[in-house]
Amino acid sequence: MHKYRRFLQYARPHWHSFALIFIATLAASALAALQPWPMKLLVDHVLGHDPLPHWLQTLLATLSLEPTPSRLLLLIVAAGLALFALNGALEVTLTWAWTLSGRRMVYDLAEELYARLQRRSLLYHTRHAVGDTMGRVVTDSWCVYQVFDACLFAPAHALLTMLVMIVLMAQSDVALTLLALATAPFMLGASFLVGKPLRAAAKLKRDIETRIQSHLQQTLTGIPVVQAFAQEAREEERFHQFADAAIAAQQRSTLIGSVNSLASGLVTTLGIGVILWVGARHVMSGGLSIGSLLVFLVYLTLLQNQMKVLTEVNTKLQGFSASVDRVFGVIDSEPDLKEMPGAIQLVSARGHVRLENVLFGYEPDQAVLRGVSLEALPGQIVAIVGATGAGKTTLVNLLPRFFDPWQGRVLMDGCDLRDLGLRSLRAQIAFVLQEPFLFPVSVAGNIAFGRPESARGEIEAAARAANAHEFIRRLPQG
Numbered sequence: 001m002h003k004y005r006r007f008l009q010y011a012r013p014h015w016h017s018f019a020l021i022f023i024a025t026l027a028a029s030a031l032a033a034l035q036p037w038p039m040k041l042l043v044d045h046v047l048g049h050d051p052l053p054h055w056l057q058t059l060l061a062t063l064s065l066e067p068t069p070s071r072l073l074l075l076i077v078a079a080g081l082a083l084f085a086l087n088g089a090l091e092v093t094l095t096w097a098w099t100l101s102g103r104r105m106v107y108d109l110a111e112e113l114y115a116r117l118q119r120r121s122l123l124y125h126t127r128h129a130v131g132d133t134m135g136r137v138v139t140d141s142w143c144v145y146q147v148f149d150a151c152l153f154a155p156a157h158a159l160l161t162m163l164v165m166i167v168l169m170a171q172s173d174v175a176l177t178l179l180a181l182a183t184a185p186f187m188l189g190a191s192f193l194v195g196k197p198l199r200a201a202a203k204l205k206r207d208i209e210t211r212i213q214s215h216l217q218q219t220l221t222g223i224p225v226v227q228a229f230a231q232e233a234r235e236e237e238r239f240h241q242f243a244d245a246a247i248a249a250q251q252r253s254t255l256i257g258s259v260n261s262l263a264s265g266l267v268t269t270l271g272i273g274v275i276l277w278v279g280a281r282h283v284m285s286g287g288l289s290i291g292s293l294l295v296f297l298v299y300l301t302l303l304q305n306q307m308k309v310l311t312e313v314n315t316k317l318q319g320f321s322a323s324v325d326r327v328f329g330v331i332d333s334e335p336d337l338k339e340m341p342g343a344i345q346l347v348s349a350r351g352h353v354r355l356e357n358v359l360f361g362y363e364p365d366q367a368v369l370r371g372v373s374l375e376a377l378p379g380q381i382v383a384i385v386g387a388t389g390a391g392k393t394t395l396v397n398l399l400p401r402f403f404d405p406w407q408g409r410v411l412m413d414g415c416d417l418r419d420l421g422l423r424s425l426r427a428q429i430a431f432v433l434q435e436p437f438l439f440p441v442s443v444a445g446n447i448a449f450g451r452p453e454s455a456r457g458e459i460e461a462a463a464r465a466a467n468a469h470e471f472i473r474r475l476p477q478g
Contacts (some may be wrong), residue, residue: 007144010105017101028090029160036298038080040291102145110141121336122402131214143323150316158306165303172296183271205249206322212242268304343421349428350413351378358408368394400426
């Protein structure tokens, strides 16, 4: 449960919304207790011949109304409609407050995941498919909403409603109340029995969904290659295999959940049957009125529904535990590239680069660069030439510290790159990528991406100019 408690940090900024939810939940529980009473009044005092309760007689006398059956019927119908309207207003308030706070928590978590993933090294991103990374931010971040809904919001509402129901049921008939509570342990036992297999099924399902997302991203990103080699049918077949696996995992999860629902439903049905038998005998012996029995049965239904909510807490937690693990897998992981405390901020680099006996590779025991030493003086042009796969790009990627060497050092103006601030280091390096990449924004937006503080208005005006020479001439210098 420790990992679930960690989500509290995302709830603290929204405590006012949760306070509103708590107040609305108290009011909703009270209204739930009042809703069956118009039916009791109708059965016992309109259709039956029992004397009116003292509080109702006082109310009618205050309103100067004669307690005729038609007037009582009108008041009962009006009371039922009023309770329904109040309950609807409370439900709207609860939904609004929960939507506001719940969605904000989701996007707070998604923002933190996004920020951490952006700062992971290129080595991390080469080992994780983009589809998997996107799934953690877009889909798995919803687990914070699910945790609070399953562990706090729904159980709190259920417990408050259950307490009210138990008190009111005990006032009507203690023996029937004890019989109603006797079913709770059996419902809880059925839920815990399916917890472990449901967790395994949920993890398998989430893994397969991630593989589908990764397959889509990889295929659509490389669509020119897929079409050039006419491999559409093969990629469709792979997607079909992933889909079959996802369906099988969903079937397994649904079967386990259905078994749990069946067991809980069986216990509930047996409990209602026993209570009906005992309650009917109490009515026949005169210890309980028909209206009171009907009210008790309504309370019993509400009580069992809330018990079901509590018994499903463990099942729901197991269901989205895979997403929780994937979220904390990102948050708890140590960054590949750490910035030293008190790192040197490089204000203006001279451009003296030196590599000293560098050893580096992407996989353990598979070095790409072995004992490489190189020096480039300020103003000097150095061309690195070699066969494909010799490590040219890897060597250059060490300069902006996309990776750290396993052994040896990379120095800029005599300073080890690990002692420099990352942002200040990369601000001194200009990049011309081997494969040009354009963001799906305007030309001006791409030009100014590395320097958003530059004169965007001037760039945009130049981008609209028809004359290419005029466009180049008007670009900001530096």
